[in-house]
Amino acid sequence: MTRPATPSTRYTGFAIFMHWLVALAIFCIVPLGAYMHDLPLSPTKLQLYSYHKSLGICILLLVIIRLLWRYGHKPPALPASMSAKEQMIAHAMSHGMYLLLITSPLTGWLMSSFFGKPVVVFGLFQVPDLVAPSEDMGKLFATLHMLSNFTLATMITLHILASLKHHFKDKDDVLARMLPFLARNR
Numbered sequence: 001m002t003r004p005a006t007p008s009t010r011y012t013g014f015a016i017f018m019h020w021l022v023a024l025a026i027f028c029i030v031p032l033g034a035y036m037h038d039l040p041l042s043p044t045k046l047q048l049y050s051y052h053k054s055l056g057i058c059i060l061l062l063v064i065i066r067l068l069w070r071y072g073h074k075p076p077a078l079p080a081s082m083s084a085k086e087q088m089i090a091h092a093m094s095h096g097m098y099l100l101l102i103t104s105p106l107t108g109w110l111m112s113s114f115f116g117k118p119v120v121v122f123g124l125f126q127v128p129d130l131v132a133p134s135e136d137m138g139k140l141f142a143t144l145h146m147l148s149n150f151t152l153a154t155m156i157t158l159h160i161l162a163s164l165k166h167h168f169k170d171k172d173d174v175l176a177r178m179l180p181f182l183a184r185n186r
């Protein structure tokens, strides 16, 4: 199958903008989280924790906006060249990633709340504590945060590999219609 010069179906400009904004934020927050975690206690470590938590809250907000938008804007249909099974896996991947994009920040926020640590977003405002402090629950949510992050990172890796396969092997328009430089206003 040859790649059409102009894709017939596209994501809206807003969906494309939000996809790449969240992707950029994730590409920053995951290495930041892994790096800060291993640092010895210092003012730099505390500052990085604060940036990490702030960015995480922003991601949560962006993903909620993105999901609300998606609710009213159906994504374009997948190419007919994909089998029913492939389409089912693609949909499950999208839904799974959205779920993890909520559970990762939420488990982080709950962990901080259980540990009684305030979450101040870029020094501007403090988000409310979600729960009363509890050291044991804090440890549980630290583990859940790690599990959610690991699963998210694995799914994103598979997601990127699948997008590249569509583009270079299947030569369909799945990647092109999510690229900003081909975006058209709708």
Ligand code: HEM
Pocket: 026, 029, 030, 031, 033, 034, 037, 049, 052, 053, 054, 055, 056, 057, 059, 101, 104, 105, 106, 107, 108, 109, 110, 111, 112, 119, 142, 145, 146, 147, 149, 150, 152
């Ligand atoms: C999409 C959002 C987020 C992602 C992908 C993410 C990712 C990570 C990663 C990769 C780590 C390193 C170790 C681990 O996996 O536990 C980490 C640690 C951490 N995250 Fe997040 N995070 C997110 C949001 C948040 C939020 C919103 C908060 C709090 C408000 C938060 C608080 C923390 C804390 C306190 C640690 C350190 C845990 C420790 O040192 O044991 N994270 N995060």
Ligand code: HEM
Pocket: 019, 022, 023, 024, 026, 027, 070, 075, 078, 090, 094, 097, 098, 101, 156, 159, 160, 163, 164, 174, 175, 176, 178
């Ligand atoms: C942190 C990184 C990323 C996250 C969290 C992410 C997440 C998502 C999600 C949730 C969707 C579903 C959109 C919807 O239907 O509403 C999606 C679609 C898509 N993403 Fe990503 N993505 C990331 C990075 C990338 C990268 C690096 C590429 C390209 C190499 C890519 C290519 C695509 C494509 C082509 C689609 C549309 C698939 C379709 O038409 O069904 N994504 N992404």
